[in-house]
Amino acid sequence: MDLDFEQCYRTIETRDARFDGCFILAVRTTGIYCRPSCPAVKPKRQNVSFYPSAAAAQRGGYRACMRCRPDASPGSPDWDVRADLVGRALRLIGDGVVDRDGVPGLARRLGYTERHLNRLLTTELGAGPLALARAQRARTARTLIENTDLGLGEIAFAAGFGSIRQFNDTIREVYAVAPSHLRRDQRASGPGGLRLKLPYREPFDAKGMFDFLVGHAVAGVESTEGTYSRSLRLPHGTGRVELEPADGHVLATLTLADLRDLAPAVARCRRLLDLDADPAAVDAVLAADPVLAGSVRDNPGIRIPRAVDGFEVAVRAIVGQQISVAAACGVAAKLVRDGLFPDAPALLELPDEAFSMPVKRRETLRALAQAVVDGDVDLEPGADRDAAERALLAIPGIGPWTAGYVALRALGAPDVLLDTDLVIRRTAERLGITDLPTHAERWRPWRSYAMLHLWRLSWTTQ
Incomplete structure (x- = not known):
């Protein structure tokens, strides 16, 4: 990915926060990398380099700035909306696929060879999938160190590292300090769970977003008492998140059955609120x-x-065909089991009486679930959007409006x-x-x- 030096330099001169997450500023004389709006740097032209990602800066031998925390900036809006292979790969890496299945698993999900995927990501982002996943593990580890009382060994494996040594080496390389040094500040966790700040670019229509979520809440999965909260179905277990808008960020309080799900939980919450x-x-x-x-x-x-679960949005779109939002939420609530919206296998096991809807609509839901189980429909973060829409339209009972609505919100x-x-x-x-x-x-x-x-x-x- 080519970055225009003059344009990037003008951005850092004005410290324009809108470009935080779009590129990384690295200063050769200090060996640190920062977000474009960092107030601590006034670098000379000859000492500046620009990188498309934090992982690329780390690969270049730079450590993260401890003041501006470039790893806590919003994600790149370019990769958030792009539907090409790189955009899809980044969404899957953000969801923890490399940590769970390795680069071979990521390549299989995308339908490309590891070599081609590594070459393309390196060209566009200056780092391959392993380096990108490593940067994410470092961010997750720092979050857990600063916000929980967990032992550092527990944090190492919860963040996805394969060993304590790998954890220690990575934290020292990325932050230039030992992991224990990051724990000097007080922790923000408590009985309510792990509290995190989810940054966004201004402006953010928080009222409109939360009004929509509250107005479409499904009982049993979502709660609107005080703050908006909902259950999460995650790779290693379940979780729950409370979301509350604040100045410059959304405050998320996460309760997770397995801390290895922190990175995917954060990625899904950011995706739900369209924060990138x-x-x-x-x-x-x-x-x-x-x-x-x-x-x-x-x-x-x-x-x-958007969505924390693409299949859930697709089901709710079908349920809501030709009925009011309130009625659709009531019907969807009858599908809920144990505080969770059913995934595709669980929906196939539901008895007929759980579907309070016309028979044809019930059969459409079952056909969708079977297509997801069989792999014919992909509604995950890294899905090919055009292929997903075509696959949805091939299911009886799903027309252009439903397919488009799912593409808009789920994908x-x-x-x-x-x-x-x-x-x-x-x-x-x-x-x-x-x-x-x-x-x-x-x-x-x-x-x-x-x-x-x-x-x-x-x-x-x-």
């Missing part, structure tokens, strides 16, 4: 259209309510146009849009976000 988006880029495109300019002004930083596709959605069509007509598909061309590549604005405007144009 670039709101400035989205708002600039949509505000250029006079039809949406007012909504963008009134609702800056609108985000897509994080940023450019979905739901032109068959009745509410969106009526809102567009009230706004004077007579040909929605043609008009929506000006919203590319952020039509998914435009759909959120139209849904929001449906309440104010009636």
Whole structure:
């Protein structure tokens, strides 16, 4: 990945926090790497290098800045929305696939050879899958060291390291201190679980996001008493998270059955809230259209309510066909077992009476679950979005609206146009849009976000 030196240098001169996570600044005279907005550095041009990822900077021999904490910045918005192989690989690495299945497992999931995958990631990000996973393990370890009272040996294996020596060596290389040195600050964990700050880029329409989640909450899985919380089905066990918006971040309180699930739990919470988006880029495109300019002004930083589980969103989309949101939530709640939304195998085991819906819709759900079990439909973070949509459309009972809605929320596709959605069509007509598909061309590549604005405007144009 080529980084324009002049553009990056101008960014660090202005300390523009919008670019935190987009690239890494490394200073040769100090041997440290920082986020672009770091207040501690005023480097000369000849002493500066720029890297596309923290892993690449670490590979270059740099250690993380202890002041700006570049490993705690929001993720890159480019890789968050890209649907190509690199974007898919990064989402799977973030979900812990390399830690669980190694690089061979990652390559199998993506359908490419290890060699090709390593070459492509190194070209684009300056580091291969092992180095990227190693950087993530270091971040996870630091989080556990600073926020729990666990022993360092427990933390090493919970973060995914294969040995204590590997853990110690990595922490020293990345942070230039021993693991015990990171524990000098007080821990923030308590009876309520592990408390973490999930940063985002300003602006963030927190009210709109949490209003949506509360309005679509399914009893038994989600709770809206005080703060929004929900259960999580994770690779090594179950968990629960409470999410609360704060200044510059979302406070997440995690309770995990297995601490090895910390990294995937954080990745899924960030994905749910669309925290790695670039709101400035989205708002600039949509505000250029006079039809949406007012909504963008009134609702800056609108985000897509995504998902912690793609299969769950797909099921809820099918359940919600042709009924109200409240009714759909009530029907979905009857599928819940032991505080968890059923995964595909569990749904196939449910008796007919658990499906409070027409027979054809029940059979559509079972067909979807069987397709996921058989591997014909992939709704995981690293899924090929186009292939997933085609596979969904091949299932009887799933049409373009449902497939598009799943792509928008479960797969994080940023450019979905739901032109068959009745509410969106009526809102567009009230706004004077007579040909929605043609008009929506000006919203590319952020039509998914435009759909959120139209849904929001449906309440104010009636």
